[in-house]
Amino acid sequence: MKRSIGVTLTCLLIGYGGTIKAVAAYPVSGSTASIPDSLVESRFLPGVFFQPGQERNRFNSLITKFHKQYSESLERWDDIYLIITGLRTSPDYYKLIVPATYYSEPIIQSMDINDWKPEIPFVKPTLLEKELKNVPDVEKSRKINRYVNAQLLNFYTHYPQLVKRNEEEMKELEVPVIKVVEQDSQKEEVKKLIQDNNIPSGQIVEKDLLVFKPNFWTKGGNSYLQFSQNYISPNWYKGGESTVSLLSGFVWQANYDDKQRTQIENKIEWKLGFITAPSDTLHSYKANNDLLRISSKVGYKAIKNWYYTLSGEFKTQFFSNYETNTNNLVSSFFSPAELNLGLGMDYKYTKDAVCNLSVLVNPINYTLYSVADNRVDPTKFNIKEGHKHESVWGSKLEATWKWKLMSTLMWESRFSYTTNYEQVLAEWENTFTFTFNKYLSTKFFFHGRFDDGVTKDPDDSYLQLQELLSFGLNYTW
Secondary structure, eight states, X not given: OOOOOOEEOOOOOOOSTTOOOOOOOEEOOXXXXXXXXXXXXXXXXXXXXXXXXXXXXXXXXXXXXXXXXXXXXXXXXXXXXXXXXXXXOOGGGHHHHSSOEEOHHHHHHHTOOTTOOOOOTTSOOOHHHHHHTTSOOTTXXXXXXXXXXXXXXHHHHHOGGGOOEEHHHHHTSOOOOOOOOOOOOOOOOHHHHHOOTTSOTTXXXXXXXXXXXXXXXXXXXXXXXXXXXXXXOTTXXXXXXXXXXXEEEEEEEEEEEOSSSEEEEEEEEEEEEEEEOTTOSSOSEEEEEEEEEXXXXXXXXXXXXEEEEEEEEEEEOSSOEEOTTSOOEEEBTTBSEEEEEEEEEEEEEEETTTEEEEEEEEEEEEEEEEOOOTTSOGGGGTOOTTOSEEEEEEEEEEEEEEEEEETTEEEEEEEEEEEOSSOEEEEEEEEXXXXXXXXXXXXXXXXXXXXXXXXOOTTOOSEEEEEEEEEEEEEEO
């Protein structure tokens, strides 16, 4: 047998105290299909077809599921220990909360065409209309009321038997009045608590005043002591020497920032490392890393991240260093010594505690090279033979950055490029610090240097490299 179906089942469950008031179905336009003879039409829901025996089971399952969900929701709201956040009351939806009531406004709205306007698909919205979409809606309540009225009109049409009240009865209801009792706080006379009896009224002793001044200075530093060891037995088939190296360092900074225009950066850096030299018959150890550097920058803000900057830097070393198996002195304290003074612009970029970048550009830069010890060859340090000092005017570019690649890995780098437009001195220092905890870390240090202003052997290059890997103690404050 063939039957026409085009039914949409809509169940409205409205209740007071958990009682189901109505279960209704209504036909709507739809397609037609062939209904097998094995299906029977529902006695409760005309137009809906089930397998024999399944109608009651599906209906009971629906009622059981609804009752369970409804009971759980009631228990949730009755739980006095349940903390509910994020719910805000809005009077715009009151018509959906109160018992089903006939209102005249939904009927009037359904017949009103004042707010209707034709939509032309070929006309593009103006720029003003596009921008108005981002402006907060000041007619939110009116729009919500229209949507609520549309829902009520649909409800009136299909379930008129469930509406038991009208708008006039709502006007007779008394609105509960909530009285808020405010208790005036006791006023204390503060002057009586802090005033000395021996002082005239209205005066306060200077010693009782506590003035807090802002502190624009931040200070901090880092120190480490690390070592590395390499053992090779005397009969090792490839040969070699056992060595032990020790590396220590200290960094201290004092920076000033008034959060407006002025910034001052001061930094003292010290690196000192020694390595045993078994092949050197005259010296049991050598200094493989020796640096004392003092730098300072004074900046005045120009625009955004740019600062007019006056910078200065001085660097030298502590200990003497000799050539292998000779007493020829290569370098010593204040030999060499280098002083840089520059005027230019400094670009600064800081992102939380992840990245700290500074790019200093000095169009005007003065460099003074000096050698204090007569035993040191000055030509290896950009000084002419027979002189102890050399002054050079030129330009300088210096970039420093600190980048926290991971929570346990820090990359610190410094790139410097100085030129007098005839010769170039460039350095790139990189330090990777892998931190195990607050006191233990591993450091990988790589230093590249290019200097074409020094004398060199024919087989040597102007490019110089230094690398060191160590493990040891580390402390930051």
